Amino acid sequence: MKILKYIISFVTFLLAFIAIVVSLGSALCKYTDLTENTLIQACGYLSFFWVIVSSVIVVLLFLVLRKFRIALAYFALMVLFTFLLNDFSLKFIHHRMPEKNEDYDSLKVGAFNIKYYAYGIENISKFIKESDFDVMLLSESVLTPEKLEYLKSSLPAYTVLTDNGHDLSILSKYPVLNYKIVELPTYIASLSSSNDIEKLKANGIHRSFVHAVINVNGTDVNVLSLRLIAGRPKDKSLGESIRWGKYLVNAQAEELSVFISYIQTLKGPLIFGGDLNVQPNTKIIHRINNYAVDTYLDEHPMGLYTFKVSFPTMRIDYLFHSKDIISKKSEVLKVVPVLSDHFPIKAEFLIPRKNTGYLSR
Numbered sequence: 525m526k527i528l529k530y531i532i533s534f535v536t537f538l539l540a541f542i543a544i545v546v547s548l549g550s551a552l553c554k555y556t557d558l559t560e561n562t563l564i565q566a567c568g569y570l571s572f573f574w575v576i577v578s579s580v581i582v583v584l585l586f587l588v589l590r591k592f593r594i595a596l597a598y599f600a601l602m603v604l605f606t607f608l609l610n611d612f613s614l615k616f617i618h619h620r621m622p623e624k625n626e627d628y629d630s631l632k633v634g635a636f637n638i639k640y641y642a643y644g645i646e647n648i649s650k651f652i653k654e655s656d657f658d659v660m661l662l663s664e665s666v667l668t669p670e671k672l673e674y675l676k677s678s679l680p681a682y683t684v685l686t687d688n689g690h691d692l693s694i695l696s697k698y699p700v701l702n703y704k705i706v707e708l709p710t711y712i713a714s715l716s717s718s719n720d721i722e723k724l725k726a727n728g729i730h731r732s733f734v735h736a737v738i739n740v741n742g743t744d745v746n747v748l749s750l751r752l753i754a755g756r757p758k759d760k761s762l763g764e765s766i767r768w769g770k771y772l773v774n775a776q777a778e779e780l781s782v783f784i785s786y787i788q789t790l791k792g793p794l795i796f797g798g799d800l801n802v803q804p805n806t807k808i809i810h811r812i813n814n815y816a817v818d819t820y821l822d823e824h825p826m827g828l829y830t831f832k833v834s835f836p837t838m839r840i841d842y843l844f845h846s847k848d849i850i851s852k853k854s855e856v857l858k859v860v861p862v863l864s865d866h867f868p869i870k871a872e873f874l875i876p877r878k879n880t881g882y883l884s885r
Contacts, residue, residue: 536585543578547605553807565773568806611804611827619823628874629741632658636868637799640666643863649678658697661749663799665693687732692749694736702737710775713755720758748796752776797843816844819851819871828856830867843871850874
């Protein structure tokens with residue numbers, strides 16, 4: 525009996541220790557710029573749902589062991605971590621709306637990972653048309669010349685811009701003043717099959733993001749579609765999974781550095797987003813929050829999941845905007861019938877009326 529009690533006690537304290545370490549690592553990712561170590565950064569990629577589940581188990585085990593004070597202290601600590609680390613914000617309390625709407629133009633923007641049109645390009649086209657977006661940022665928009673022509677013909681109200689059909693598209697009802705495909709240092713990874721790190725570079729095709737300047741009733745607005753690298757390892761072994769995970773963390777950091785350096789050169793209102801393949805506690809999102817506003821959390825206390833894994837749920841799709849723009853409304857659209865393994869997100873922005881005189885780099 526004593527041996528069993530010792531084993532239970534050891535497992536309980538071990539689980540508690542792991543949960544606290546992961547929570548501390550996640551806090552470093554979310555609130556500081558100190559997490560250069562890949563192992564610490566990995567804490568931000570873990571769903572905090574699992575920390576909550578393990579914490580409930582730990583509290584119950586402490587109660588079984590009759591360690592009531594430790595159970596209470598641990599419970600209080602994890603409640604604090606949950607408050608600090610969950611996809612939660614108090615910014616909505618100070619959400620501002622203009623006194624005079626006539627000083628602003630409304631712009632409806634959507635972001636949607638469409639899973640390379642696996643559910644039918646006709647259905648995606650119909651959804652976009654019926655949703656009446658002014659601008660649509662598409663991820664995993666893999667387009668053959670035939671599919672590109674179909675989009676253009678089925679959506680005549682939009683200008684359709686792509687990264688040569690590899691991944692990203694921007695659709696705009698407003699006139700496009702300028703458009704650029706910006707190369708990233710990483711290489712295209714397969715969306716549907718396994719990936720060998722050594723072979724990615726051999727493909728010779730760099731990943732990229734796309735940038736359009738649109739004219740919204742005389743105001744130049746920068747809109748960018750971005751998807752950070754993701755994919756599957758070449759096999760399911762633990763060693764290869766860890767190796768691939770470390771590669772993705774470093775590759776995403778490199779991609780984001782290029783992206784942030786780029787947007788810092790832009791003038792005028794800025795909106796960007798897409799499937800970033802990271803959760804809110806990661807260093808990636810922390811870095812972005814230094815330069816732009818998370819549109820959904822600007823007016824909601826809690827983030828809402830956008831990726832439809834069976835369990836647990838995750839928010840990995842985002843829209844961000846510059847501080848001169850006001851977000852009027854944002855939502856995650858629960859589309860029926862199913863069009864992807866992601867939900868589209870939608871926001872209505874108020875764009876201040878002024879011509880920035882934007883000149884392309």
